[in-house]
Amino acid sequence: MKLRSILIIMALIALLSALAGGAFYYFSLLESELEYAHKDADGITARQAGRIDSRLAEHQKSAMALAGLPELEQALLQRSPLFMTKANVLLDHFRNSFEASVCYLMDSHGITVASSNRNEPASFVGKDYAFRPYFQEAMNGNSSIYMALGVTSGERGVYFGHPIYGSSSTVPSGVAVIKAPIDSIEKEFMREFEGTMSLADPHGVIFVSSRRDWLFHVLWKPSDDELSSIKETMQFGNGPWTWTGIEKKDSHSAVDTSGNEYRIHLKELKNYPGWNVVYLHDHKAVSAHINKPLFKSTGYVLISLAVIISISVGFLYKKASSDIVMRQRAEQALRESEEHLKAMTITDELTGLSNRRGFFMLAEQQMKIAERTKKGAFLVYADLDNLKEINDSQGHKAGDQAIIDAAQILRNTYRKSDIIARMGGDEFAAFLVDFTGSSPDIISAHLQRNINMYNTGNKRGSALSFSSGIVAWDSQKPCSLDELIARADKAMYEQKTRKKGIV
Known part of the structure; x- marks a missing residue:
């Protein structure tokens, strides 16, 4: 009986030790994985914003190049059929070359006088867009970027405006505009995320999102004054701009109406101040992703520790460290293998400078x-x-x-x-x-x-x-x-x- 009791006690001690060791291993690895997941989410958000900034910068250069063509200046000054035809040919060329939705020319009053969509039912020719901020900013002598829902087309797009100057004038005689489709930016949001990735304006209106049902919703709960401001801009149609139900707990965390918690990762666009890439990192999705392999490895730990506790604990900690290092290397290799943006004809491929x-x-x-x-x-x-x-x-x-x-x-x-x-x-x-x-x-x-x-x-x-x-x-x-x-x-x-x- 004494020997049996000793064996039972030793087995219980071994089991308790295995449970304690397994629990210690599990929670240590869980904490490490969660910390790594949040750091990785910061990097994902920053890279997403960087890709959008690069696309905006390239299109802005294209608008600047378009505005510098003398044929557009001549079309604004003389309005003859010959010069209007030349202007339309150039607008068609830029639209096809840069895969734009439409390229068009506006006079100093905001009236569209030439456009690559002139023969389409939703032609911009003759339309007055003087109320648009991209026109007003360009008429003040500055390049402009503006994301909005098209008044005529009803389609989302990014508008790039640049002033056109007459030969002896310091005041712009008109504005050249390239409207780029949102597809290339939206494609970046169609990847798999452990949560929701969105692009939102300063009021929180969602313009692009990995959740299609969130488009033109307001990310954070808006006040009546904010809703009035959104309506006055005419930037996102006629509404309604429904709240997503997400509320901030503090600057780094949020919760939805179902009680699901999120870690907030935010990165402002350099080329479009006030607009942010917002990654709501879903705690439940992160935990589910981490827990499945952890439970499996913990079961192995319990069996191993029941046989030889001391050797198994050391082995499993070494294995855990190796898993983390291998995952970090795999993530680094994935980041380095991301496809580079195609250089435009005015960009040097090696340095990214102008050629x-x-x-x-x-x-x-x-x-x-x-x-x-x-x-x-x-x-x-x-x-x-x-x-x-x-x-x-x-x-x-x-x-x-x-x-x-x-x-x-x-x-x-x-x-x-x-x-x-x-x-x-x-x-x-x-x-x-x-x-x-x-x-x-x-x-x-x-x-x-x-x-x-x-x-x-x-x-x-x-x-x-x-x-x-x-x-x-x-x-x-x-x-x-x-x-x-x-x-x-x-x-x-x-x-x-x-x-x-x-x-």
């Missing part, structure tokens, strides 16, 4: 605007030193990385409004408008400071350096872009020869 064609298109347009507004400008023409030596000694992959790093240095040095381009090979250019109080020496010193900062922190490759030529452009004594580049290129070459000690 030579894009630089001439955008810089010449900026020169015209600067000449009318009497603003000065500078052209920086820079050559990446020793690229051939990097290619020869470290390989072309290292050379490509040096070009990419050089492009990032230029992005960090100049403003978002400046035109920065890779002109080809190891040559770069930047057109800087309205640098009041600056001089070539100040601009050069600022660039050199950022190069030094990069080289100080660069541990993976060769130090980088630029030979640059910086020349001023005077709106009172304007010259062509080709002449300006030639002067800057000459100054850059003189600096390069001085570096090499050539007289």
Whole structure:
């Protein structure tokens, strides 16, 4: 009896130890997985917002390029059949090239005078859209982005407007508009999420969502004043804008009318301030995703600990750590394998900067605007030193990385409004408008400071350096872009020869 009692007691101790060890293992792993799930959700939200920002930026460049075409300016000024035909041909071309819903031309009163949908039943021609914010913003001299439900088409879209200037006017004579379909953005929301991913305006009106039944609902409970403001904008049709039933408990958590809890992950769009990508991370879905494999592995733990407690606990903790590391590596590989956006014809594929064609298109347009507004400008023409030596000694992959790093240095040095381009090979250019109080020496010193900062922190490759030529452009004594580049290129070459000690 004594031996049997001892065996029973030892079995009970082993069982209790197994249960305790299994419970400890389960809750430790659950906490780790939940923390990882929330960090991963933050990353998913940020990447979603980044993809939308990239799409908005590319379409905005297209609208700027469209507005710079002289045929549109001539159509606004003369309205003859010949010039209207030329304008319509260009609008058709841009619509087909950039897969837009419609491209159209508005006069200074907001009336559409030409449109790629001119032959369709829902033609924009003759329609007055002066009340739309994208028109008003463009007539104030700024590029504009506007997401809305179409008044005429009744379809969601993203409107990109850019002012068109006459040859001798500082006031826009009209606006070029590209309406892009929402499909490419909406496709990003049709993935599987552990919760609901939405794109909402400053009032919380949902414009795109992984839940189709939430479209044009208000994410957070609106006040009567907010509903009145939404109605006055005419941005999302005539309503009603029903509340989703989601209430915030605090800045990081929310609950719906059924008591389901959510973790709030929010990222504001850089190119459309006030609009946010909102990921409501469903606690129940996250727990269900985590619990199923955990229960299975915990059962294995209990059996293993019943045999040899000490060895099993150590083994299972090691296994848990290995599972987490493997999952992190798999997620990292998945993120790195996401499909890159197709570069447009005015973008350099390697660096993401404008290419030579894009630089001439955008810089010449900026020169015209600067000449009318009497603003000065500078052209920086820079050559990446020793690229051939990097290619020869470290390989072309290292050379490509040096070009990419050089492009990032230029992005960090100049403003978002400046035109920065890779002109080809190891040559770069930047057109800087309205640098009041600056001089070539100040601009050069600022660039050199950022190069030094990069080289100080660069541990993976060769130090980088630029030979640059910086020349001023005077709106009172304007010259062509080709002449300006030639002067800057000459100054850059003189600096390069001085570096090499050539007289």
